[in-house]
Amino acid sequence: MPFQTQITSQPAPGLPGDFASLNPTASFPAGEGALVAATGGCLIGAFGWVQGDGRSVANAPVSSASTSAPPDGFVHRDLTAQIINLPDEGSLLIPEGYPVTLLTAGDFWAVTITAATPGQAVFASITNGSIATAAAGATLSGAVQTRFYVTSTCAAGELVKISSWSHAV
Numbered sequence: 001m002p003f004q005t006q007i008t009s010q011p012a013p014g015l016p017g018d019f020a021s022l023n024p025t026a027s028f029p030a031g032e033g034a035l036v037a038a039t040g041g042c043l044i045g046a047f048g049w050v051q052g053d054g055r056s057v058a059n060a061p062v063s064s065a066s067t068s069a070p071p072d073g074f075v076h077r078d079l080t081a082q083i084i085n086l087p088d089e090g091s092l093l094i095p096e097g098y099p100v101t102l103l104t105a106g107d108f109w110a111v112t113i114t115a116a117t118p119g120q121a122v123f124a125s126i127t128n129g130s131i132a133t134a135a136a137g138a139t140l141s142g143a144v145q146t147r148f149y150v151t152s153t154c155a156a157g158e159l160v161k162i163s164s165w166s167h168a169v
Helices: none
Strands: 047-050 056-058 073-075 102-105 107-111 121-125 131-134 143-150 159-163
Touching: 131 159
Parallel strands: none
Antiparallel strands: 047 056, 047 073, 073 102, 107 159, 121 131, 121 143, 143 159
C-alpha cells in the first residue's frame, strides 16, 4: 500500500466517471452485457465510441472517416477498471473485453484539460476521448462537440461537473 501523501479538510466531491447528481441517466441502447472495452482497453471518465463491430467501445472513433461524429456516450465508473501493474495506486482503465457502461445522458464528474465555466460546451478528443471545454459552436483542433455542457467552475486538470440536462449558466 502506498504512503499517504496529502491531507485534505474535505472529501473529494467525486471521481472521474461518477454520477454528479440524482438526475435521470440514459444508457447507450446496446442490451445487457453487449458493450465491452476494445483492444487496448477503455478509459473511465472519458467519452467513448462504439466501434464497427457494434460491441466494442474505444476512446476514439472507428476510423479517420468518422472523426466528425460525436461520441456515442460517456464511459461511466462501474468499478470495472483493474489495477494491472502491482505498484500502481489506482487505474481508470477497463481492460479489453471487460464490460463498459456507456451513458448518453446525465450529470457526471470528469477531468477537463482546459479551464471551465458554467454554460460552456464539452468537447471530446478524437484521439483519447478526453474532455475540453469552449463556447458552444467553437472549433477545437482534434475534438468534436458533445451534447454535454459544463455546470461547475474549475481550472485545467481539475474535476468538473458536466451535464446533458442543464445548458443554462
